[in-house]
């Protein structure tokens with residue numbers, strides 16, 4: 001068995017007097033994919049940020065190739081071969097692919113400080129080709145899809161001859177069908193001898209790709225599991241300290257009147273889409289990247305322009321292109337990109353939670369802080385948001401807990417129809433099952449729920465009915481009784497409408 | 503109490519408030535020891551009169567800045583308002599009617615800015631530089647190059663009216679500040695303004711109508727500029743085409759000193775108020791020392807730069 005390339009011993013870390021890492025031992029070997037799992041807020045990202053020099057630790061040591069190291073900042077870590085791809089990407093969207101890959105490297109300047117573009121583009125092309133990526137190195141990063149941006153991040157790491165590559169929730173931003181492509185690249189790096197740290201909340205992926213898994217719980221080591229078939233249940237129970245009995249609770253219930261009726265709606269990325277949701281019904285909307293599911297939600301919500309069609313909420317027509325109209329009708333929308341659309345990271349939990357419902361807390365034009373405090377406390381309790389207190393900046397919450405704040409914000413409006421777009425992205429298994437339980441409970445209380453997701457198991461787990469979209473059209477609709485994954489996948493990659501069929 | 507203070511300082515934007523209070527105390531103490539004529543009633547009355555108008559217009563500007571916008575047309579709006587007011591009074595219009603019309607003119611100028619920013623979605627900097635130049639041009643047209651004077655004494659007299667020794671313009675400014683602080687901290691608008699400044703997209707996704715907020719802020723800014731211009735007109739008893747020229751920069755200076763983030767989002771009204779008082783006292787003190795306005799400019803500028811320096815953040 002080879003020696004670990006990277007090892008930590010007894011790492012400790014506190015934020016404002018709250019200890020989040022309580023002596024963590026961690027290691028990863030050459031050519032190994034080491035999973036790192038734990039509930040939201042367990043300290044995974046913090047540990048990785050300490051290793052790469054973004055945070056300083058209060059105690060413990062980091063060993064790289066057997067020698068103790070301390071990196072003053074992440075670029076120094078990258079110089080010796082430890083690269084990290086953060087939960088949130090760090091690319092410059094106005095620069096080209098090649099520029100992003102070689103951003104802070106000096107080898108592309110001649111002695112007059114002038115950039116050797118030819119060499120830079122050539123090298124970038126070579127690296128991307130080796131990763132099996134078909135990208136023009138001159139395109140601007142903002143024109144790339146999420147997966148392509150991730151490839152650029154990987155290329156950046158590889159270009160620095162990474163010996164260790166840390167990937168913090170690399171699949172969270174990817175649609176399901178693109179995860180396999182990423183795995184392909186990851187395995188290739190593994191074969192080259194790179195040690196890989198893989199953080200994820202998707203147990204399926206952990207099972208599939210990891211050789212070993214380290215489990216963190218509340219800032220402590222819970223153990224290391226050698227992965228083989230069936231071990232994933234052990235990992236889950238180590239992670240959350242209990243077994244999840246009923247991962248997808250799904251009560252039998254009868255549906256009520258129609259809450260949402262969408263008739264032939266068109267707009268950017270969407271063509272004549274119709275859909276109906278009854279009260280008490282959970283409809284899963286499944287589609288791959290670019291299928292139009294998000295466009296559908298945004299048009300219904302009045303966030304983007306509707307060029308044709310009608311939307312009815314409980315028989316009353318909803319004015320087009322106005323989020324206010326949709327909101328006051330009773331529609332709520334949890335968007336997929338929480339940091340850009342869901343929350344305001346610089347503001348605190350309290351303000352974020354009541355942000356969409358401020359009028360409800362006004363009395364003679366003045367906000368009632370006590371009422372707000374009590375209500376937010378209730379949400380924090382119900383959704384088990386892990387925080388130092390309501391006045392904590394959302395920026396300082398772990399990724400999964402940020403997502404819960406977005407949910408709280410919309411639940412606070414007591415909507416009649418809840419549209420959830422990738423609601424469990426970056427949420428840990430325990431909290432995921434809480435969210436599924438909540439979806440079930442809300443449906444039992446008579447809400448209509450539209451859950452947009454690119455994860456098939458989730459869609460099949462919680463929905464009463466599944467609608468599949470592809471290229472801006474509905475390509476399949478099924479009552480969720482014994483439909484197979486393959487049926488959904490097929491519908492999601494088919495061409496509806498006929499005329500475009502090859 | 504110590505914990506409260508520690509928490510208070512940690513909060514975004516409060517750091518400047520604490521630093522400014524400390525600086526202000528030192529500055530005032532130094533002046534009153536060094537300058538015999540500084541700590542006198544009449545000097546302070548003067549000081550208050552001078553800073554009242556600046557204070558008024560800095561209030562809406564601070565809020566505009568918090569939304570991530572800027573308004574550089576305030577001086578020109580004040581110019582147009584004051585000249586119109588002067589001409590209306592000269593034409594024999596009763597004072598209340600002239601006041602009303604002037605406020606309307608201010609609102610109109612403000613809605614021009616609001617229209618450019620909120621409806622045409624022009625960059626605030628570009629739009630308000632445009633209106634700044636445009637409205638200043640209008641000032642020249644209105645005056646025809648001559649100053650308008652000979653205003654009724656019932657009007658100019660108001661600038662010499664006091665309540666318990668405090669000029670009424672200063673009292674009005676305090677009242678507007680109090681209202682603004684209250685609104686920003688205790689009402690819906692306050693939270694929404696910060697939200698728009700920090701993350702316009704996420705605010706939109708929460709149903710906040712940023713454009714509506716921005717438009718109203720510009721209109722409000724215009725109205726307040728109109729009111730401020732009237733008090734200035736009372737003091738000077740005449741209006742010429744350069745009236746309040748450069749006032750936009752003076753206002754920005756005071757606000758920036760108060761720690762309002764020009765990139766939007768953070769900052770608070772208390773900081774803006776303290777910034778204003780600090781600049782006013784500094785200029786007044788330097789006047790007493792006998793320093794000319796040009797040197798004063800230099801010192802105030804220096805202070806801004808120093809206040810903007812952030813010590814490198816200690817890493818977590």
Ligand SMILES: Nc1ncnc2c1ncn2[C@@H]1O[C@H](COP(=O)(O)OP(=O)(O)OP(=O)(O)O)[C@@H](O)[C@H]1O
Nearest residue numbers: 015020040041042043044045046396397398399400
């Ligand atoms: N900069 C910070 N300031 C204060 N507290 C922080 C900061 N960063 C993280 N924390 C806290 O430390 C704890 C661990 O956070 P961390 O981001 O490491 O969790 P995580 O395991 O990566 O969770 P997730 O799976 O949700 O991403 C959380 O409780 C979080 O609130």
Ligand SMILES: [Mg+2]
Nearest residue numbers: 044045087399
């Ligand atoms: Mg994390």
